[in-house]
Amino acid sequence: MVVIIRIQSNALILAILFFLATPVMAQDTTISGPQSASEGPDRQLQKDVQNPVASLILVPLQNNTNFDSGPFSRTQNVLNIQPVIPINISSYWKVIVRVVQPLVWQPSPNQNTGGEYGVGDMAPDFFFSPRKPGKLMWGVGPAFAIPTATNHVLGQGKFSIGPSAVVLVQPGKWTFVNLVNNVWSVAGSGSRPPVNQMLDQYFITRNLEKGWYVTSSPIITANWKAPSGGVWTVPFGGGLGRVQKLGPQPVNWKVEFFGNAVHPKGSSSWTMRLTLAFLYPKHSSE
Numbered sequence: 001m002v003v004i005i006r007i008q009s010n011a012l013i014l015a016i017l018f019f020l021a022t023p024v025m026a027q028d029t030t031i032s033g034p035q036s037a038s039e040g041p042d043r044q045l046q047k048d049v050q051n052p053v054a055s056l057i058l059v060p061l062q063n064n065t066n067f068d069s070g071p072f073s074r075t076q077n078v079l080n081i082q083p084v085i086p087i088n089i090s091s092y093w094k095v096i097v098r099v100v101q102p103l104v105w106q107p108s109p110n111q112n113t114g115g116e117y118g119v120g121d122m123a124p125d126f127f128f129s130p131r132k133p134g135k136l137m138w139g140v141g142p143a144f145a146i147p148t149a150t151n152h153v154l155g156q157g158k159f160s161i162g163p164s165a166v167v168l169v170q171p172g173k174w175t176f177v178n179l180v181n182n183v184w185s186v187a188g189s190g191s192r193p194p195v196n197q198m199l200d201q202y203f204i205t206r207n208l209e210k211g212w213y214v215t216s217s218p219i220i221t222a223n224w225k226a227p228s229g230g231v232w233t234v235p236f237g238g239g240l241g242r243v244q245k246l247g248p249q250p251v252n253w254k255v256e257f258f259g260n261a262v263h264p265k266g267s268s269s270w271t272m273r274l275t276l277a278f279l280y281p282k283h284s285s286e
């Protein structure tokens with residue numbers, strides 16, 4: 001019972017941090033920079049936060065609360081710890097290392113109490129991208145799924161690999177991004193089913209004044225091994241966020257809600273996503 005209470009409080013903890021971030025002293029509510037006196041927040045940092053291949057170190061904590069899951073309409077919770085680190089490898093190229101490590105609360109599918117909590121499968125991506133891109137920015141590289149789950153219900157039990165790509169443009173106050181990958185299992189437990197799955201996440205963001213923005217970033221997935229009617233999960237929705245300071249620390253926070261217009265039978269029908277990302281522009285490569 002203690003473990004369950006602690007895990008289900010992940011979303012509450014992030015929500016408290018969001019509310020604490022908003023009323024911080026006026027001089028700390030925007031990112032300081034050479035343009036801050038006349039134009040408000042640092043526009044370049046605001047755009048870099050929304051650019052998956054920018055030369056910016058950040059550590060997002062993303063909490064996904066998935067409601068109405070399973071035959072008892074219970075709540076699944078997935079807290080993703082996903083650091084992003086750019087590394088210059090030549091005068092022309094850099095590699096963006098992006099790792100997603102989930103902590104999962106998975107309610108029992110056979111009863112209306114109990115469940116499993118632990119580490120899920122790790123999902124690292126590596127994007128090779130030009131250090132000085134043009135108006136169209138892009139990155140390509142491998143994506144992996146590593147069977148690090150601490151319980152068989154929290155992961156797939158397979159080592160998987162496949163291609164990953166991202167393209168984006170940032171005209172004016174807008175950002176348009178599409179990130180897609182597909183992985184196939186190549187090793188792992190012989191008793192677990194093979195993996196062939198796609199992830200496609202698009203971002204549409206409109207920047208506003210004083211670091212605020214509105215955004216939509218649903219994650220579309222396809223399990224190509226699933227039976228007919230259970231392949232696709234297609235959410236719609238969005239929310240708002242802000243780039244500001246939490247004390248001396250630059251952060252990016254956002255709150256989003258998504259309804260799954262298409263989803264496998266028994267899976268969640270809607271999701272609340274809370275994200276708090278810690279930004280480290282002074283330590284990022286130029």
